[in-house]
Amino acid sequence: MEEILEIYKTTTAEDVKIWFKAAKVSDFPKNGGACVKYKEKQIAVFNFERKNTWYACQNVCPHKMEMVLSRGMTGDQNGIPKVACPMHKKTFSLENGENLNGNLDSIATYPVKIENDTVYIGFSE
Amino acid sequence: MKKIVVIGNGMVGYKFCEKFVASEKFKEYKLTVFGEEPRRAYDRVHLSEFYAGKTAEDLSMSSATWYEENNIDLHTSEMITEIDRAKKTVANHRGIKYSYDYLILATGSSAFVPPIPGVEKEGVFVYRTIEDLEAIEAYAKKLKSEGKAQAAVLGGGLLGLEAANAVKELGLDAHVVEFAPRLMPRQLDQGGSDILQAKIESLGLKVHVSKQTDFIQGNGAIEGLQYVDGTELKVDMLVISAGIRPRDEVAKECGLEAGLRGGIVVDNRMKTSDDSIYAIGEVALYNNMIYGLVAPGYDMASVAVSQITGEIDNLMIDHIDMSTQLKLIGTEVASFGDALCDSNDIDAIIYENKRSGIYKRINISKDGTKLLGGILVGDSSDYNALFQIYDTAMKLPENPENLILGNRSGDGGSLLGDVMDLPDDAQICSCESVSKGAICGAIENGSCDTLGDVISCTKAGTGCGGCKPMVKDLVDATLKSLGKEVKDTICEHFEYNRQELYDIVKLKGYRKYNEVLDTHGKGDGCEVCKPLIASIMASIYADTANEEAPIQDSNDRFLANIQRNGTYSVVPRIPGGEITPEKLIVLGEVGKKYDLYTKITGGQRVDFFGARLDQLPKIWKDLIDHGFESGHAYGKSLRTVKSCVGSTWCRYGMDESVSFAIALEERYKGLRSPHKIKGGVSGCIRECAEARCKDFGVIAVEGGWNLYVCGNGGANPKHAELLAEQIDNETVIKYLDRFLMFYIKTAAPLQRTAKWLDKLDGGIEYLKQVVIEDKLGLADELESEMAALVGNFQCEWTQAIEDEEIMKRFNHFVNSEEPDDNLVFVPLRDQKMPEHWK
Numbered sequence: 032m033e034e035i036l037e038i039y040k041t042t043t044a045e046d047v048k049i050w051f052k053a054a055k056v057s058d059f060p061k062n063g064g065a066c067v068k069y070k071e072k073q074i075a076v077f078n079f080e081r082k083n084t085w086y087a088c089q090n091v092c093p094h095k096m097e098m099v100l101s102r103g104m105t106g107d108q109n110g111i112p113k114v115a116c117p118m119h120k121k122t123f124s125l126e127n128g129e130n131l132n133g134n135l136d137s138i139a140t141y142p143v144k145i146e147n148d149t150v151y152i153g154f155s156e
Numbered sequence: 157m158k159k160i161v162v163i164g165n166g167m168v169g170y171k172f173c174e175k176f177v178a179s180e181k182f183k184e185y186k187l188t189v190f191g192e193e194p195r196r197a198y199d200r201v202h203l204s205e206f207y208a209g210k211t212a213e214d215l216s217m218s219s220a221t222w223y224e225e226n227n228i229d230l231h232t233s234e235m236i237t238e239i240d241r242a243k244k245t246v247a248n249h250r251g252i253k254y255s256y257d258y259l260i261l262a263t264g265s266s267a268f269v270p271p272i273p274g275v276e277k278e279g280v281f282v283y284r285t286i287e288d289l290e291a292i293e294a295y296a297k298k299l300k301s302e303g304k305a306q307a308a309v310l311g312g313g314l315l316g317l318e319a320a321n322a323v324k325e326l327g328l329d330a331h332v333v334e335f336a337p338r339l340m341p342r343q344l345d346q347g348g349s350d351i352l353q354a355k356i357e358s359l360g361l362k363v364h365v366s367k368q369t370d371f372i373q374g375n376g377a378i379e380g381l382q383y384v385d386g387t388e389l390k391v392d393m394l395v396i397s398a399g400i401r402p403r404d405e406v407a408k409e410c411g412l413e414a415g416l417r418g419g420i421v422v423d424n425r426m427k428t429s430d431d432s433i434y435a436i437g438e439v440a441l442y443n444n445m446i447y448g449l450v451a452p453g454y455d456m457a458s459v460a461v462s463q464i465t466g467e468i469d470n471l472m473i474d475h476i477d478m479s480t481q482l483k484l485i486g487t488e489v490a491s492f493g494d495a496l497c498d499s500n501d502i503d504a505i506i507y508e509n510k511r512s513g514i515y516k517r518i519n520i521s522k523d524g525t526k527l528l529g530g531i532l533v534g535d536s537s538d539y540n541a542l543f544q545i546y547d548t549a550m551k552l553p554e555n556p557e558n559l560i561l562g563n564r565s566g567d568g569g570s571l572l573g574d575v576m577d578l579p580d581d582a583q584i585c586s587c588e589s590v591s592k593g594a595i596c597g598a599i600e601n602g603s604c605d606t607l608g609d610v611i612s613c614t615k616a617g618t619g620c621g622g623c624k625p626m627v628k629d630l631v632d633a634t635l636k637s638l639g640k641e642v643k644d645t646i647c648e649h650f651e652y653n654r655q656e657l658y659d660i661v662k663l664k665g666y667r668k669y670n671e672v673l674d675t676h677g678k679g680d681g682c683e684v685c686k687p688l689i690a691s692i693m694a695s696i697y698a699d700t701a702n703e704e705a706p707i708q709d710s711n712d713r714f715l716a717n718i719q720r721n722g723t724y725s726v727v728p729r730i731p732g733g734e735i736t737p738e739k740l741i742v743l744g745e746v747g748k749k750y751d752l753y754t755k756i757t758g759g760q761r762v763d764f765f766g767a768r769l770d771q772l773p774k775i776w777k778d779l780i781d782h783g784f785e786s787g788h789a790y791g792k793s794l795r796t797v798k799s800c801v802g803s804t805w806c807r808y809g810m811d812e813s814v815s816f817a818i819a820l821e822e823r824y825k826g827l828r829s830p831h832k833i834k835g836g837v838s839g840c841i842r843e844c845a846e847a848r849c850k851d852f853g854v855i856a857v858e859g860g861w862n863l864y865v866c867g868n869g870g871a872n873p874k875h876a877e878l879l880a881e882q883i884d885n886e887t888v889i890k891y892l893d894r895f896l897m898f899y900i901k902t903a904a905p906l907q908r909t910a911k912w913l914d915k916l917d918g919g920i921e922y923l924k925q926v927v928i929e930d931k932l933g934l935a936d937e938l939e940s941e942m943a944a945l946v947g948n949f950q951c952e953w954t955q956a957i958e959d960e961e962i963m964k965r966f967n968h969f970v971n972s973e974e975p976d977d978n979l980v981f982v983p984l985r986d987q988k989m990p991e992h993w994k
Binding site: 035053059061062066067068073079081091095097098099102104107110112113115117118 | 648649670673679680681682683685686687705706707709710711713714718720721722769964965968969970971972974976978
């Protein structure tokens with residue numbers, strides 16, 4: 032199952048070759064997440080409305096390889112934006128993907144931009 | 157730099173190193189440690205946990221790198237065979253020599269093997285090291301494969317009983333053979349031993365007392381024990397646990413003064429007859445005694461360290477306390493002070509309850525002023541308090557029997573009164589010798605702020621752990637006395653506890669999470685405070701989980717329980733477990749239509765598994781069209797009220813338990829609370845509904861219902877306690893309204909009713925005063941709040957499928973109609989299950 036992880040690689044704004052048009056801003060819950068399909072990838076996208084910031088990461092939780100992170104609860108730990116997996120409450124930084132309450136592998140994160148009320152996610156391929 | 161050589165790396169040898177490292181003069185010394193076992197020091201007190209799944213590493217006293225980090229040379233599997241006192245050197249079994257300035261003998265003891273003919277036979281073991289346990293385990297395995305299973309343990313003392321339990325854990329029939337007429341002869345009197353024996357025999361162990369073994373039968377391997385009285389016991393294995401002998405060979409050989417029956421003589425500085433050599437632990441003969449407990453060994457280590465470094469003139473106390481409190485084969489046993497005292501100068505007060513397996517004895521001075529010692533079997537919860545009274549020679553109360561019979565005046569006061577009344581030098585943690593003064597001082601001088609701080613800085617409670625409740629009480633009381641309230645804040649975003657937040661939300665009328673966070677919190681919130689505030693708002697405004705979905709617990713957000721592969725389970729409500737055949741057929745049809753794994757739950761309903769997120773609304777539409785509604789199986793809310801069939805059918809039934817269970821489930825269904833709530837109604841005292849394992853349980857008796865509250869099953873099962881007797885249906889509902897609402901308003905997050913009651917000052921008696929006597933004058937308010945919640949109930953799944961906005965939540969993708977393509981199911985007994993986690 033680990034091969035699932037191989038298609039998810041952290042992408043920075045500089046790496047972006049394609050800005051994928053995902054959905055309307057209003058399609059996403061405020062201060063919560065939803066899942067976007069891009070080719071064979073599942074990407075969790077979170078709208079931190081309180082800070083007017085968006086984050087994106089792989090939908091698969093590296094703990095048990097289930098496609099669930101978009102259904103997790105968002106928040107922050109000492110100012111670091113995070114998501115808690117709904118399966119076992121593993122928490123991950125949405126800034127750098129680091130597992131904040133354990134030693135799991137980091138999750139891949141992706142840049143998000145908003146233009147004309149539309150959410151775009153950045154991919155390198 | 158001075159050289160210190162430590163011979164022996166057991167618990168006491170390790171403690172010596174630990175204390176030395178903590179000394180300010182540590183840098184002036186170089187420690188070299190020799191241990192003959194292959195691994196570094198481990199916790200021998202909890203050795204039997206090795207069979208319960210603990211590894212040697214779990215039992216280890218230190219991390220693998222501890223010695224290296226502290227610049228200590230540890231030589232494992234190395235035996236010191238010679239001490240040359242004139243040259244101040246030791247030599248190992250290979251003849252390599254090491255010089256020392258100070259030598260520490262911490263060689264401990266070995267199992268004493270009595271000179272019974274036949275002890276050399278195959279299948280005879282001692283119980284001392286991890287290697288012994290491994291050998292016993294291997295032999296037990298071999299026996300079982302040959303269809304043999306009888307094993308005896310020679311010795312009914314503390315360690316012997318531990319060994320017997322370990323042998324039983326290995327799947328053998330365990331026999332305890334004791335020479336004395338009773339078990340634990342050093343700690344217990346006959347009455348205490350009888351209760352202990354009955355208790356452990358009920359668990360399947362066999363006890364043979366007053367048996368002296370003449371020889372061991374068998375040709376090559378053991379076949380049985382031949383007793384002196386002519387009888388015999390056929391066994392396939394024998395574990396000897398008949399006491400200890402100090403490991404004093406190498407010390408004796410170099411001419412150190414030794415006792416007649418072994419042990420190296422030490423003074424109160426732990427010094428042997430050679431000024432440069434100290435002995436500590438079970439090899440040391442102090443006051444002409446060998447002390448086979450870890451606590452005095454630790455004290456000796458401490459004394460030796462301070463004598464060598466010269467920091468303080470710490471001397472070993474004259475009278476060493478041999479009090480013990482432990483759990484043996486699931487039975488609490490404690491003995492303190494002069495427990496067996498038979499002289500005429502005492503009065504013994506004895507309480508014996510064979511039905512519940514409890515024996516308590518206290519020995520009181522003739523003048524009735526002092527507690528001299530005592531024994532507790534079956535329930536040692538009073539040990540800490542009794543020990544303090546004994547140890548600090550506190551004056552006894554007028555009715556000393558209350559010390560073991562409990563305070564029967566009903567005011568809920570503790571035996572000891574206030575823990576803060578103890579003198580400063582009262583020893584709270586005897587394993588680590590920590591006094592009350594040290595614990596309170598650590599907070600008062602500002603170095604500690606929390607229980608965790610105090611434990612790591614004083615080490616109190618890190619040994620057997622028996623003193624922890626008292627340490628916590630002292631920490632809380634000291635913090636309070638300094639005006640530092642013990643704050644149970646919910647998370648980093650709010651400086652409030654749940655009850656305070658409940659009051660804030662209610663008072664200010666907040667309706668949105670962000671309003672509460674903006675005015676009373678900080679940051680972006682988290683997975684702790686969001687669902688907590690959602691739950692509070694639900695309890696105040698009768699909100700369903702569809703209100704502000706992103707702050708609801710992740711199961712509530714999708715109105716279903718997430719399962720192993722990220723699919724969900726579906727549980728419709730079946731009140732009281734009563735269902736018509738027609739509705740049962742509907743459930744079957746729905747399960748078949750969506751290909752769901754189907755199972756009956758413990759709460760008398762049906763659970764469907766394997767529903768994809770996008771399937772949930774379709775399944776629920778079908779169920780709702782046929783008259784079902786949400787079972788709230790996903791919620792921190794009322795789940796079910798389980799019932800037995802009651803007087804409608806049962807020939808023993810006293811009342812209609814099904815009818816009442818349905819009424820209660822309909823009343824409280826979906827009631828959002830700090831944790832899940834379960835109920836039960838039984839039609840008679842046979843209790844087929846298992847109502848006393850629930851948060852509330854109602855049992856029909858002559859003249860009405862008995863109402864029990866605050867029970868649960870789960871990891872820490874607890875029976876519900878009696879709140880009221882022989883009351884009618886209306887009164888049950890009135891009391892339940894008050895009880896549930898009081899719990900909802902005051903409990904901590906994720907605290908079930910049993911734990912809540914446990915923490916409630918005054919316990920069940922106080923709860924009775926609040927619920928029945930309305931001591932707080934809250935009854936009307938609690939009842940009207942509950943009435944509002946009951947009156948505003950809505951099925952949240954009905955609400956969901958009627959609202960297009962809510963339905964959007966159940967698409968797996970926000971930009972595609974496709975379902976999750978990652979799911980893999982495999983067949984299982986004509987149904988399906990998720991593929992195994994890799």
